[in-house]
Amino acid sequence: MKTLGRGKDSLAAYLFLLPAILGLVFYTFIPILGVIGISLTDWTGLKPPVFVGLGNFREIFTEDIFFPHSVTSTLYFAFFTVITGTVYSFAVATLLNQRIGGRGVLRSVFFLPYVVPVIGAAIVWAWMFESNFGVINYGLNLVGLNKVKWLGDELTATPALGIMSVWGFGNFIVIYLAGLQGIPRTYLEAVDIDGGNAWHKFRHVTLPLLSPVILFNVLMSIVVNLQVFVPALSITRGAPNSSTLYMVYFVFREGFQNNRFGYASALSLIFFAFIAVVTAVIYVTSRKWMFFEGE
């Protein structure tokens, strides 16, 4: 009787799982094999593909002048946004966690940019960053600073796009605020009793308790920001001088605009390895720079 019940259960279970299994097969397994296969060809979508072995990879590493740009610009963008984004969202969450008025309204305000279409946001930010008429340079002038070329300069284009992206990090503010609110009051009072100050509370209670949450969110945002695409597509188109030629945009350009699907597949495999390595390095070294309890 029991085996019969289990057998029925198994059939039902696999029926319930059928869509997800099809998803794994058609949207993960076959595409992974596919991207490897296509990367070994010169497929353009126009004529039958020819096997070229590792030719695409050789070209990427030895001849492609854009590839080094796309690696450095992607790293620049990801680290800029993750570091400033983490500091910004943690700082705002900490402020919101004080006894201030209108906390609910403010939380909504900070979260709002997260839900708006990136293209719409990108358009107004590009206009705000405009170097001659833009309101951001006007603000800099007001406080006595010189105008910055922002999107027109190799060094500042990525930070400009990065600031726009960090603006959309409202989700992290909400997460950190919830984490802060979950810290037992007694822990903080214990620091008071021992004569500690606000810094001691932060360093020895808040940070250790929230480290797992911070690590999880840093990893998530690294993976998301290494795949930055829309700002490059809608604002800079990789310019100036390929300084915003982020990898996904590069793959998109080679694949869907230049019809070099074989080449773009090779790029996206390298890109996959790149994401995996960066994420693994951050995860493995996190023990060293994160503050876990009891260390």
Add this chain to the structure above:
Amino acid sequence: MKSRVQYNAALTAVVALIGLACIFPFFWMLRSSFMGNIDIYQYPPVLLPKVWKFENYPAALTIFPFGRYFLNTLTITLPSVFGVLLTSTMAAYALARLDFPFKKGMFALVIGSMLMPGTVTIIPIFKMWTTVHLGSGYIPLIVPAFLGGGAFNIFLCRQFLMTIPRDLDEAARIDGAGKVRTLVRILLPLIKPVLISIGLFTFIIYWNDVLGPLIYVNRNEMNTISQGLANFRAGYGTDYRAIMAASCMSVAPAVALYFIGQKYFIEGIVMSGLKA
């Protein structure tokens, strides 16, 4: 005590200031959408239009058919939200409640697929769709929603189903309810807040998607809002008043949805960031 009050007032002022900076881009977009191009290019910039140009909107609409794009985007988004909710709860139910061979392996595969960056597989997936002659249109955008609805959503639903006592399933079984009925009538109503959050986030993700439509939607009259806006900007790069009006229209539905479902958005984010 007085210093405490002052301290809190100062803190509130600081946060409010950062908050103002945060909504400034929205204000700037809206204010620019009612200006003439001469006003927009004023330097130093002016805060509000000298002359309010309400005709910017009808002017933008002649080249940016917002209503059409809105319906197109909805045509992709609504079925996708349904598909995600349907298939992710199905998978989650099996993983949370049923006993079957290779269960641990299945769970590991589903979770493992979360680590796969979606952008790596776009080319072979595009190749598959073109092979079956469906490379152009909405089908490739909607179908993935019906294939499990995303590993993260499955995981989230499973975690919440696990917290519901199995006695309820047992009681339903004794009353003669099958698995589908138990899931739909007993379990899903109990995790309704999670489902609403997943539904809203799925809506926003599909609504704001750019890469998918860019690959699969070629005809102008089938464009989504984001895609139409990107094309509009590419085509009318310096006509800022029209672009700002179009941007305002594009941003408005997401903002409206956010204010309607705010509570669930916030809860959903907290769930995904803290409990996962």
